[in-house]
Amino acid sequence: MLDSDFSPMNQEDCLADLHVRLFSQKKSKTDPLYSPGKVGLEQEAFSWLRDPKNGQALHPTSLYEGQRPIARLLWEKCQAFGxxxxxxxxxDSLRIDKISFASGDNFQFEPGGQVEIATAPYPSLIELERQLKWMQRILEEIQEENPVTFAQIGTHPFFTGEEIGLQLPKPRYRHLQGYFNSLHPAGQQMMLQTCSQHINLDLGEEEETQQLRIGVAQVICPLLTAIFANSPTMERKNSGKKSLRSTLWKNLDSKRTGFWIPEKGDFSKKGWVEAYAQMAFQAPLMNVKGVDDRWFGEKITWAYWLENEIEDRKPTFSDWENHLSLLFPQVRMKGFLEVRATDALPRTWQLVPAAFLSGIFYSPHSLQAVWELLAPKMNSLNLLCQKASDGLMDDEIFRIAKEIFRRAGDGLQSLPESFRSKEQIQLLESYFEHFTAKRRTPAEELLEKLSSNKPLIY
Structure with a gap:
């Protein structure tokens, strides 16, 4: 990091910052000895007003307007917990966009009014599950006391982007909306009509572990999308995809989404850092602080700004941080791994991806085995992502999914009992038996619920 947030940067400064701040991790003295690594989760949910007579969806809720604004309902509940x-x-128009607890957990809001549960990183799956259930219970109480539904699904099954509207009118999101609308209709759909689940995992201390975890995190993403697909519908129509959300992201902006793969197969830590930097340098500027709601065109990239002034100034560290936060790859580096390939899942199953990935990433044997299995696929990740949007229909994806599920289960079983419970192992096995082994995903189950015309309440 530079001595001043306001000092002009060059390419060497950017690379040094990535290496030290985003691609390094030191074990805290307070981390429990039993923990093989921390794990956190970000889970998004739609909300809508439902008919109290039959439970059917009436219209989208509002974050700040109307009789039951979601931000106010949630804030009133959370105040009791400090x-x-x-x-x-x-x-004259202050609005809450984040509710934080002393534990480090947060409720946050997304542009289309989606509510996000963002847990702190916990040293065990046991503690993560406890906090996740506690935060879900807060949403359940609001749902029980009001004609409001919280639905944890990858795409909005009912309402259009125009009906939902941009509900969080921060400058950042106005810039996002303008930028994406100029590129593709998927921009508005992504912002307003999608919900995802992110899993946050330790990068590790040893360089060999770091480069292996980064590689596995990248190459496993298409399998995560396929195994946990849960977004088959949008605007009351069957899209024909099991993970429409992943398709929308793929069509969004190839310069700031997708994968960052080192050139010439250099999977060393240096190779990974340089690949991430290359993505950041070539991404067009989406938002420059202090500049009105506009973007500068695809040719005005971070690399361009490093060499040319914009609005009579060069970029600073503060601008660099802002630019990095507006990159949306499948794996985002934050001093830990943020894996972003999974649709939002219903409460019953939403801990499964964290258990699945913990079993792979925190078991050295499983991590190495999955790397050896998937590394040959590194140059075909975009094709695999395309196939993954159909869930487990592709024969190759189905075969690999079963194999890495076995590796995840073995790895989770090998971790300390203080990190994972027997019930969590059983949950992982139940998911496999209920869905993956039968070549099914939550998307098929969701379609069955929607076709029955019963109230969709999770």
Whole structure:
């Protein structure tokens, strides 16, 4: 990091910052000895008002307007637990966009009014599950006391982007909307009509472990999309895909989404850092702080700004941080691994991806085995992602999914009992037997619920 957030940067500064801040991790003295690594989860949910008579969806909820604004309902619940509200906007129109707890857990809001549970990183799956259930219970109480449904699904099954609208009008999101709308209709759909689940995992201390985990995180993403697909519908129509959300992201902006693969197969840590930097340098500027709601065109990239002034100034560290936060690859580096390939899942199953990945990443034997299995696929990840949007229909994806599920189960079993419970191992096995072994995903189950015309309540 530079001595000043406001000092002009060059390419060497950017590379040094990535290496030290985003691609390094030191074990904290307070980390429990039993923990093979920390794990966190970000889970998004749609909300809508439902008919109290038959439970059917009536119209989208609003974050800040109307009789039951979601931000107010959630804030009223959370105050009893000593939560802190974080506001944005002018003094005459302050609005809460984040609710944080002393534990490090947060509720946050997304542009289309989606509610996000963002847990702190916990040293065990046991502790993660406890906190996740506690935060879900807060949403359940709101749902029980109001004609509001929270649905944890990858794409909105009912309402259009125009009906939902941009509900979080921060400058950042106005810039996002303008930028994406200029590129592809998927931009508005991604912002307003999708929900995902992110799994946050330790990078590790040893360089060999770091480069192996980064590689596995990249190459496993298409399999995660296929195994946990849960977004078959949008605007009351069957899309024909099991993970429409992944298709929308793929069509969005190839310069800031997808994968960052080192040239010439250099999977050393240096190779990974340089690949991430290359993605960041070539991504068009989406938002420059202090500049009105506009973007500068595809040719005005970070690399361009490093060499040329914009609005009479060169980029600073603060600009660099902002630019990095507006990259949306399948795996985002944050001093840990943020794996972003999974649709939002219903409560019953939403801990499974974290258990699945913990069993692979925190078991050295499983990590190495999965790398050896998937590394040959590194140059065909975009094709695999395309196939993964159909769930487990592709024969190759189905075969690999069963194999890595076995590796995940073996790895989870090998971890300390203080990290994972027997019930969590059983949950992972149940998911495999209920879905993957039968070549099914939650998307098929969701389609069955929607076709029955019963209230969709998770």
């Amino acid at each position: 939560a802190q509200g974080h506001q944005f906007g002018a003094e």
